[in-house]
Amino acid sequence: MTTTLPEEGTRGPVWRLPLPAHYRAQDMLAFHARDREALAEQVGPASLRKGLWWQDRPVCVQMVFSADEVQVRWEMDGGDADLAAQEGLPLLRRMLGLTQDIAAFEARWDADPLLGAVLRAQTGLRVAVVGTPFEALAWAIMGQQISVAAAVALRRRLILAADLRHASGLYCHPQAAQVLALGPERLRAAGLSLAKAQSLLAVSQAQLAGELPLAAWAAQPVVPAEQISQALLAIKGIGPWTVSYTLLRGFGWLDGSLHGDVAVRRGIQRLLADQGLAGPDALLTPAQAQAWLAPFAPWRALLGAHLWAMQGRRTD
Structure with a gap:
């Protein structure tokens, strides 16, 4: 497998993270390759480019896997990219399953x-x-009681509706503020049922109000699973499967x-x-x-x- 990062685009901080024995990079790549239109994730034989909305700015995260390490580059549009990247390193380790x-x-x-x-x-x-706990929660809500293919299509339409892009053209999954800005009518136009739209708006409002401090919970050394569960289950339309899936894909809680x-x-x-x-x-x-x-x-x-x-x- 190649260990060379692509050169096009803005260069940013690069890490070489060691991978444990028997690391299954193909599992990670297959998960991010679910959307064949590759709006927010572009997957190669041994590489991933993913768009993130981080600290109110678009980021392109590039990963190239070899047998015993992954090279990660963080390309952020504007702001202090080096500082943001250092703060984002725990997120990247969580994405890779290294925690x-x-x-x-x-x-x-x-x-x-x-x-x-x-x-x-x-x-x-x-x-x-996934990139952020909110992205995992949004996916869990959209995936309630429908097939993976249908959930992927809903996710794609939500991403297109929010229209958040990195300078490279890669789309970024919207976070709570962008979902609220869409409002119920545009969420319904993107294909969400009334119940899913209402749930997504409710969790977005709760996050912005400080009732769902997802990023703060993710930063804790031990995932406060019980606290997260109670907060989520208090919101209409959120059940046990949505909570467990969010904890798994958003926090790496097993x-x-x-x-x-x-x-x-x-x-x-x-x-x-x-x-x-x-x-x-x-x-x-x-x-x-x-x-x-x-x-x-x-x-x-x-x-x-x-x-x-x-x-x-x-x-x-």
């Missing part, structure tokens, strides 16, 4: 007769995290119970069926999935990610 303690999970369950083979086949799996996720429930069913413990079509109810996941705390969401990946690589 996730996956070794303890793999060591604990490696010999398990049900999970061991799956974990060994997916050693090093980490959860890709213990949300994704028992309401159909793909997670399907993955559990496949594991059980492979061991002759369930029929091939015996999909668990959310309550059954919640009970099945409970013993895997504090890694329930990480296990959910393994179940997603397991289904993605199977061909039978």
Whole structure:
């Protein structure tokens, strides 16, 4: 894999971050390649360019992966790019999954007769995290009870409606202030249902009012998951799946119970069926999935990610 960053555009601070053994860069790239129109993320064989709205300015983050490191360049339009980049470094480490303690999970369950083979086949799996917690929350709201493809299309239309661009032309996902500026009519015109538009506006207003200090929570050394959960669940239209998904993709918190996720429930069913413990079509109810996941705390969401990946690589 190349380790040379592209030269075009404004140069900014560059880091060379070491990667742990068995780091799965392709997982990160595949996650950011979901939108084939590549408005806000452009993915190459070993590279990612992502637009971020950071400190009220557009940023282009460029990552190039090699076997044992990732080179990261931070290109910001205006302002003190060096200072902003230093403040953004924890965000980049979180995006790359470098803050996730996956070794303890793999060591604990490696010999398990049900999970061991799956974990060994997916050693090093980490959860890709999006640019900001608000982006994760917006995605979770838009993804409620619809397919991934439909959620990707909604996200694309939201990004186009906000029209925030870096000098390179790369779009940036809107944050709370830009979502509020769109208002309900433009959100509805972008394809959001009335309920999703209302929820997105409600969380945007709560963030700007200081009731959802997402950035401050993300900066804490330990994710205050219970505090975040309580604050989110108090908002109409936000349920347990939205909270767990936001904590996973926005904060890298690995213990949300994704028992309401159909793909997670399907993955559990496949594991059980492979061991002759369930029929091939015996999909668990959310309550059954919640009970099945409970013993895997504090890694329930990480296990959910393994179940997603397991289904993605199977061909039978």
